[in-house]
Amino acid sequence: MADLLGTFEQSVLLSILSLGEDAYGRAILNGVQESLKRNVSAGAVYSTLERMEASGLVRSKLAAGTAVRGGRARRYYTVAAAGRRALSETRRALKAIWENVKLPAEQRS
Amino acid sequence: MKETAKTPPRWMESLLERLLPAHTGEQIVGDLREEYIESMLPQRGRLRANLWYARHALSFLPCAFRQSRAMGMLLICTSIFTMICMGWLAFMEVVLRHPGYESRMALELAFAVSCLAAMLARRLTPPRIVSGKYLRAGGLLMILFGALAFLENVRAVHFEGYIFVISLSLMAQGILTLLTLGGSGESASGQSAK
Numbered sequence: 001m002a003d004l005l006g007t008f009e010q011s012v013l014l015s016i017l018s019l020g021e022d023a024y025g026r027a028i029l030n031g032v033q034e035s036l037k038r039n040v041s042a043g044a045v046y047s048t049l050e051r052m053e054a055s056g057l058v059r060s061k062l063a064a065g066t067a068v069r070g071g072r073a074r075r076y077y078t079v080a081a082a083g084r085r086a087l088s089e090t091r092r093a094l095k096a097i098w099e100n101v102k103l104p105a106e107q108r109s
Numbered sequence: 110m111k112e113t114a115k116t117p118p119r120w121m122e123s124l125l126e127r128l129l130p131a132h133t134g135e136q137i138v139g140d141l142r143e144e145y146i147e148s149m150l151p152q153r154g155r156l157r158a159n160l161w162y163a164r165h166a167l168s169f170l171p172c173a174f175r176q177s178r179a180m181g182m183l184l185i186c187t188s189i190f191t192m193i194c195m196g197w198l199a200f201m202e203v204v205l206r207h208p209g210y211e212s213r214m215a216l217e218l219a220f221a222v223s224c225l226a227a228m229l230a231r232r233l234t235p236p237r238i239v240s241g242k243y244l245r246a247g248g249l250l251m252i253l254f255g256a257l258a259f260l261e262n263v264r265a266v267h268f269e270g271y272i273f274v275i276s277l278s279l280m281a282q283g284i285l286t287l288l289t290l291g292g293s294g295e296s297a298s299g300q301s302a303k
Contacts, residue, residue: 025140041122043168046137063138068146072139 057083195221248286255279
């Protein structure tokens with residue numbers, strides 16, 4: 001079984017999936033912040049994207065820049081097949097771990 | 110209105126461009142500029158938008174240090190020097206056999222192994238041989254012991270030159286280990302920005 005994804009990696013991959021064709025750096029950063037409900041640095045998101053691209057979990061392609069970006073290109077990301085598999089395995093493993101577990105606080109309520 | 114009034118400060122963008130590798134720098138700087146102009150500046154005003162930009166730009170520092178060849182070479186040179194010093198100190202402990210030499214020798218050998226691990230971790234990308242957590246702990250211990258040795262030596266009646274050099278080397282290597290090998294992006298998880 002492959003290594004399970006961490007919370008941050010899952011959040012980045014799920015943001016890319018939910019953004020679809022609009023998944024570029026800025027949108028992913030905002031998506032991760034919304035899903036984790038906390039402030040996240042650009043450095044953490046981009047280094048995670050770079051690492052996941054190196055390990056084949058995501059793919060990227062360049063697209064033309066806009067005037068507001070000073071003509072700088074955008075890099076769009078998609079989740080690769082290996083990334084989808086890793087997400088499914090992580091979800092399955094977490095579900096198995098939590099099955100039949102009731103925390104004391106939940107049992108009282 | 111001049112363009113500079115609604116774009117991030119030029120020096121901050123230049124700094125960020127210098128920090129980032131060429132193949133990704135352009136897109137990252139573009140993304141941050143877009144967010145700055147379209148969201149941060151209208152919502153927060155210039156000062157807070159600049160602070161937002163600076164925080165995000167600084168969040169790339171650890172990554173830039175990790176990828177910097179010069180920092181890597183410096184870490185490897187310091188590691189080799191510290192490893193030789195620790196080996197020599199451990200050898201002298203065995204020769205001189207002063208009371209309590211076994212524990213000191215074990216500590217010196219542990220530092221020598223830590224130097225070797227730091228060098229191997231730097232050569233292998235991504236570093237998989239040792240967890241970042243252990244490298245960070247090793248770096249902190251080196252700074253601590255280096256500082257203790259430095260202070261003890263300064264306070265001692267006889268100032269030992271080689272202890273002075275080794276203590277500085279230990280502290281330098283600890284700092285370099287933290288800067289170039291500690292963490293892997295997610296660990297920082299950016300508690301800081303926005």
